[in-house]
Amino acid sequence: MTQLPSDDERLARAALSRLMEPSDWIGLALVAVAGPFDALRIATGQMTAGHGLQAELLRTLDRETTTGTTQPLSDALERWAPRVKDLAPERDLAVVGRLGGALLIPGDAVWPAALADLGLGEPLCLWARGRFTDGIPAVGATVAVVGSRDSTNYGNQVTGDISSGLVQRGYCVISGGAYGIDAQAHRSALAAEADHVATMAVMAGGLDRYYPAGNEELLRAIASRGILLAEVPPGAAPTRWRFLQRNRLIAALASATIVVEARWRSGALNTAHHAAGLGRGVGAVPGSVYSANSAGTHRLLRDGSATAITDAAEAAELAGPVGTALEPGTLETLADHDGLGVDDLLLLDALPVRRGSTVDKLAIVAGIPVRSVLAGLGRLEAAGLAVPDAGGWRRGRRG
Amino acid sequence: MTQLPSDDERLARAALSRLMEPSDWIGLALVAVAGPFDALRIATGQMTAGHGLQAELLRTLDRETTTGTTQPLSDALERWAPRVKDLAPERDLAVVGRLGGALLIPGDAVWPAALADLGLGEPLCLWARGRFTDGIPAVGATVAVVGSRDSTNYGNQVTGDISSGLVQRGYCVISGGAYGIDAQAHRSALAAEADHVATMAVMAGGLDRYYPAGNEELLRAIASRGILLAEVPPGAAPTRWRFLQRNRLIAALASATIVVEARWRSGALNTAHHAAGLGRGVGAVPGSVYSANSAGTHRLLRDGSATAITDAAEAAELAGPVGTALEPGTLETLADHDGLGVDDLLLLDALPVRRGSTVDKLAIVAGIPVRSVLAGLGRLEAAGLAVPDAGGWRRGRRG
Numbered sequence: 001m002t003q004l005p006s007d008d009e010r011l012a013r014a015a016l017s018r019l020m021e022p023s024d025w026i027g028l029a030l031v032a033v034a035g036p037f038d039a040l041r042i043a044t045g046q047m048t049a050g051h052g053l054q055a056e057l058l059r060t061l062d063r064e065t066t067t068g069t070t071q072p073l074s075d076a077l078e079r080w081a082p083r084v085k086d087l088a089p090e091r092d093l094a095v096v097g098r099l100g101g102a103l104l105i106p107g108d109a110v111w112p113a114a115l116a117d118l119g120l121g122e123p124l125c126l127w128a129r130g131r132f133t134d135g136i137p138a139v140g141a142t143v144a145v146v147g148s149r150d151s152t153n154y155g156n157q158v159t160g161d162i163s164s165g166l167v168q169r170g171y172c173v174i175s176g177g178a179y180g181i182d183a184q185a186h187r188s189a190l191a192a193e194a195d196h197v198a199t200m201a202v203m204a205g206g207l208d209r210y211y212p213a214g215n216e217e218l219l220r221a222i223a224s225r226g227i228l229l230a231e232v233p234p235g236a237a238p239t240r241w242r243f244l245q246r247n248r249l250i251a252a253l254a255s256a257t258i259v260v261e262a263r264w265r266s267g268a269l270n271t272a273h274h275a276a277g278l279g280r281g282v283g284a285v286p287g288s289v290y291s292a293n294s295a296g297t298h299r300l301l302r303d304g305s306a307t308a309i310t311d312a313a314e315a316a317e318l319a320g321p322v323g324t325a326l327e328p329g330t331l332e333t334l335a336d337h338d339g340l341g342v343d344d345l346l347l348l349d350a351l352p353v354r355r356g357s358t359v360d361k362l363a364i365v366a367g368i369p370v371r372s373v374l375a376g377l378g379r380l381e382a383a384g385l386a387v388p389d390a391g392g393w394r395r396g397r398r399g
Numbered sequence: 400m401t402q403l404p405s406d407d408e409r410l411a412r413a414a415l416s417r418l419m420e421p422s423d424w425i426g427l428a429l430v431a432v433a434g435p436f437d438a439l440r441i442a443t444g445q446m447t448a449g450h451g452l453q454a455e456l457l458r459t460l461d462r463e464t465t466t467g468t469t470q471p472l473s474d475a476l477e478r479w480a481p482r483v484k485d486l487a488p489e490r491d492l493a494v495v496g497r498l499g500g501a502l503l504i505p506g507d508a509v510w511p512a513a514l515a516d517l518g519l520g521e522p523l524c525l526w527a528r529g530r531f532t533d534g535i536p537a538v539g540a541t542v543a544v545v546g547s548r549d550s551t552n553y554g555n556q557v558t559g560d561i562s563s564g565l566v567q568r569g570y571c572v573i574s575g576g577a578y579g580i581d582a583q584a585h586r587s588a589l590a591a592e593a594d595h596v597a598t599m600a601v602m603a604g605g606l607d608r609y610y611p612a613g614n615e616e617l618l619r620a621i622a623s624r625g626i627l628l629a630e631v632p633p634g635a636a637p638t639r640w641r642f643l644q645r646n647r648l649i650a651a652l653a654s655a656t657i658v659v660e661a662r663w664r665s666g667a668l669n670t671a672h673h674a675a676g677l678g679r680g681v682g683a684v685p686g687s688v689y690s691a692n693s694a695g696t697h698r699l700l701r702d703g704s705a706t707a708i709t710d711a712a713e714a715a716e717l718a719g720p721v722g723t724a725l726e727p728g729t730l731e732t733l734a735d736h737d738g739l740g741v742d743d744l745l746l747l748d749a750l751p752v753r754r755g756s757t758v759d760k761l762a763i764v765a766g767i768p769v770r771s772v773l774a775g776l777g778r779l780e781a782a783g784l785a786v787p788d789a790g791g792w793r794r795g796r797r798g
Contacts, residue, residue, distance in 0.1 A: 286685030289709035310688035
């Protein structure tokens with residue numbers, strides 16, 4: 001188990017997120033092998049990677065990717081070099097901080113555990129704005145509703161019905177903040193009455209600007225009442241590469257991805273394929289066989305990668321039991337466990353409901369080391385699942 | 400191998416088809432065990448079933464059905480008795496004959512081999528009108544296009560596009576002759592230019608009347624340019640039971656069943672389930688999630704029993720290689736073999752392409768008895784696959 005992350009690590013990862021593009025496999029492997037501090041030193045030329053580290057880097061890359069290069073690190077160093085002089089992680093953190101945001105990094109209590117399913121592709125960090133301090137909605141309580149930018153009236157109507165129905169069922173609707181289906185999904189989620197975070201937008205560019213400009217008002221509302229996330233630092237432009245990589249985050253953060261409308265070739269299909277690859281549910285909304293905007297969803301239905309979804313109830317069913325069991329009790333109980341690692345689950349089960357228990361006792365009951373209990377209590381407390389009591393800890397209720 | 404059926408057998412089966420409802424398991428088992436002649440004698444009270452026959456009947460029923468009665472035959476005899484006095488098979492045959500039709504029975508060269516897939520549920524006979532003398536289109540060249548009676552404009556348009564596209568690809572479009580999707584399927588198939596039989600209607604009532612009356616003109620056109628089939632004799636009313644049983648014939652006669660529009664509960668779904676049970680392809684056309692007429696097709700897509708079909712090419716692909724390979728050569732070669740039994744396939748392969756071969760030689764080459772060669776040659780000749788040549792037989796070309 002890791003300690004709660006330090007401010008230094010936050011600074012290092014902020015810097016790394018500006019140096020390295022999303023899904024930069026060499027960079028991600030370097031961080032995995034050398035840790036964020038040495039990775040940053042190596043990436044910025046302050047330190048040289050030894051033979052042992054280079055060999056381990058190659059082994060890590062071999063295991064998880066096909067890079068097709070024998071000199072991965074030297075290629076990457078060339079790629080990163082031009083950006084070194086622009087590094088100013090304190091400034092980036094300050095920019096986002098002024099917007100009420102923060103940088104989330106692995107190990108944070110609110111870090112979405114579901115992103116670990118991306119393996120080496122797990123992002124280095126997430127820039128966040130909005131209502132994230134109580135935690136990013138767990139994967140089991142999140143459904144992605146995505147689709148093409150040039151949506152039809154039909155697509156907008158279905159998106160609205162599904163999104164508001166999902167929010168009413170306790171889900172958070174996640175999308176990409178784009179025009180068309182995305183915007184409709186966010187808008188309808190915000191319009192539905194809910195105490196929980198109703199919608200979350202994962203952006204392809206930096207969170208200091210609203211892009212696309214026509215969605216500024218909507219994105220502003222999400223930044224205030226929902227959550228905005230981005231893997232790239234403030235000021236980063238939403239490039240095509242970043243759009244495609246952003247899609248993997250949407251897929252990983254949601255228990256199911258519903259494609260409402262998509263043309264034959266569409267970014268929404270890319271998100272759907274990411275979701276399928278991660279073992280998440282994939283849904284596609286049927287439409288007229290004469291609508292080009294349904295050609296992509298029908299393609300998903302035909303190739304067997306998606307389930308036909310015609311309303312919010314079916315979307316919730318695809319997302320998993322949280323959605324089908326509408327009793328709030330069941331929903332909360334399941335949501336409690338969502339996104340927790342094995343040790344934290346053991347610890348959660350060990351926490352007494354009424355009177356607090358000491359760390360030593362918890363370690364014995366949970367069967368995990370004292371340092372794991374300490375680290376886990378930090379995460380569970382941040383998630384509202386553990387509360388200090390009688391000189392020890394007892395169970396809390398999330399949210 | 401059986402001999403070509405006699406006129407007496409035709410008379411017996413005509414009578415049996417009036418006595419027994421479609422899928423009367425006791426009746427079908429009785430015919431399977433005792434043969435049509437004794438079955439008719441027993442069914443009409445002219446003969447009593449011995450213990451041995453009754454035991455075999457029970458074994459046959461146990462093997463293929465669950466009847467839930469210990470006295471199956473006596474129950475059935477009671478059921479059949481009231482109809483005995485109305486038996487007039489010669490009259491029925493004459494009625495259909497005056498309409499240019501005939502009674503087809505198993506063993507006839509034009510009997511659709513695909514119906515054997517129904518097992519004990521294979522119909523006792525088929526009353527036929529229209530262009531059936533060159534053979535009922537084989538299962539590999541037939542696609543069923545079915546749907547609800549109260550079709551929408553959307554449903555009609557898709558039906559028309561799929562049906563005419565299928566006919567252009569060499570398929571025969573089969574349907575149920577009802578209002579709505581069925582009528583549109585037949586109409587568009589007839590309107591498409593084709594040398595082959597473009598459409599076939601399997602009716603739930605007798606072929607001496609046009610039902611529903613509003614489709615009279617259409618059904619008359621099918622009787623002249625296509626094929627009308629029914630399991631029930633002239634004069635038989637289209638009851639609900641007969642509609643449901645008729646659906647199994649549509650499913651069995653087609654290599655794939657496409658449901659264009661269907662409500663949540665619809666007879667078309669019944670046809671689709673029959674098709675799935677027979678291992679035939681099942682397709683469903685997507686539509687608006689707000690259309691009640693697409694609720695049934697979406698249901699099929701969701702429960703995984705149907706493939707999404709958006710145009711004729713996809714329907715043809717579902718139906719099998721005949722549809723995907725549009726070269727006429729491939730199409731004919733494959734169609735040649737469709738619907739033939741194992742012995743006839745062996746015989747077909749044994750037929751020389753250029754100069755005729757004798758029956759004795761064919762028996763040796765094919766490895767089947769002389770009597771099977773003789774019976775098979777009758778069927779192959781009727782199908783245009785064998786032609787007399789040089790005192791023997793050579794291969795012909797169907798069509």
